[in-house]
Amino acid sequence: MSPIIRGQNVVKKYGDFTAVNNVSFxxxxxxxxxxxxxxxxGKTTIMKMIYCFVTVTSGRLTVDGKDVMQNPRGVKEILGVVPQEDNLDPDLTTYENLLTYARYYGIPKRIVARRAEELLDFVSLDKKDDSPVEELSGGMKRRLTLARGLINEPRILIxxxxxxxxDPQARHLVWQKMRELKRRGITILLTTHYMEEAAYLCDELVLIDHGEFIARGNPDDLIKELPGESVVELHDVRNEDKAKIESRLNDYENECFGDTIYVYADSSRKVMDNLNGFTFARVIERKTNLEDLFLRLTGRSLRD
Ligand SMILES: Nc1ncnc2c1ncn2[C@@H]1O[C@H](COP(=O)(O)OP(=O)(O)OP(=O)(O)O)[C@@H](O)[C@H]1O
Ligand SMILES: [Mg+2]
Known part of the structure; x- marks a missing residue:
């Protein structure tokens, strides 16, 4: 196997602020x-450097062997991009949006017309081909942006x-489309805040915090690094009980957030044996997941 995208000590600064701090991948x-x-x-910033929308401050970033700073044209040719912010043309129809975008790539009209039809079909928007974009729902616009990102038949999709x-239907549809594109050999770079989506789709992932990678690997392997196979959630814990409960859980890694105590353990029965005398509104035992890892490594406080 050989890397199609390679970042070596990549840094991005906006003025004095370092958004991406010396990452290699x-x-x-x-x-x-x-x-x-x-x-x-720093996720979007990394994406934007890869698709040559912002410059790389230092380090080296190559896509299919082409340096993003030296050969942005060559890089863009093989990329399809679905940016975080919708930038469709609201005055045009869905179909026209695809045609207009295809002009940047110099694709002959006849080919574009066929591809646009196929792509609208691919994202289940074929019945909306004549609709102005401003009349589409948010989810339809997202699907149209995906179709637009595929108009140049990219080898890499961002x-x-x-x-x-x-909504759940549209999300599952997009997941299936991503898997189908992957089967066709397309390399896909994905950012998401949905941990179950990342766990379901990604072969490999990096977890970024403050512009640095703090974990990387296959989702299943990363989850195995947690200190137990299950989490027991104790809900509606009263403030006055917290310290007493935690003192009985010394053998287990645990964490309190709000009115919930999370206990890493392999069975809720053993945990509950330690908590005789306490009653809880709800006790949930579930498998550990990527969200547990995310919160454990990046903390539970808000960033914005
Ligand atoms: N053009 C810019 N000028 C100055 N700072 C910027 C600029 N773009 C992004 N930043 C800053 O760089 C940091 C990383 O932003 P980025 O958009 O890459 O984050 P992200 O991981 O994609 O976040 P989100 O999950 O909210 O999309 C943030 O602190 C942001 O405020
Ligand atoms: Mg972003």
Missing amino acids: DIESGSLFGFLGPNGA LDEPTTGL
Whole structure:
């Protein structure tokens, strides 16, 4: 296997502020690679450097062997992009949006017409081809942006939060489309705040915080690094009981947030044996997941 995207000591500064701080990564051709992290972590900035929308301050970033600073044209040719912010033309119809975008790539009209039809079909917007974009719902616009990102038949697809704001049906549709594109050999870069989505789709991911990578690997392997296979959630814990409860849980890694105590353990029965005399409104035992890891490594406080 060989990396199709390679970052070496990549730094991005906006003025004095360092948004991306010396990160290195290899993305294998044909893989689905995730960038996770809290708001403001630097995910979009990394994407934008890859698709040559912002400059790289220092370090080296190559896409299919082409340096993004020296050969942005060559890089853009093989990329499809779904940016985080919708930038469709609201005055045009769905179909016209695809045609207009295709002009940047110099694709012959006859080919574009066929591709546009196929792509609207692909994202289930074929019945909306004549609708002005401003009449589309948020989820439809997202799907149109995905179709637009595919108009130049890219080898690499960059998806910056493609499913944010989508209903469950649309989200599952987009997941299936991503898997289908991957089967066709397209390399996909994904950012998402939905941990179950990342766990379901990504071959490999990095977790970013304050512009630095704080974890990387396959989602299943990363989850195994947590201190237990299950989490027991104790809900509606009264403030006055917290210290007493925690003192009985010394054998287990645990964390209190608000009125809930999270206990890493392999069985709720053993945990509850330690808590005789306490009653809880609700006790949930579930498998550990990527969200547990995310919160454990980046904390529970808001970033914005
Ligand atoms: N053009 C800019 N000028 C100055 N600072 C910027 C600019 N763009 C982004 N930043 C800052 O860089 C940091 C990283 O932003 P970025 O958009 O990459 O975050 P993100 O991980 O994509 O966050 P989110 O999950 O909210 O989309 C933030 O602190 C942001 O305020
Ligand atoms: Mg972003």
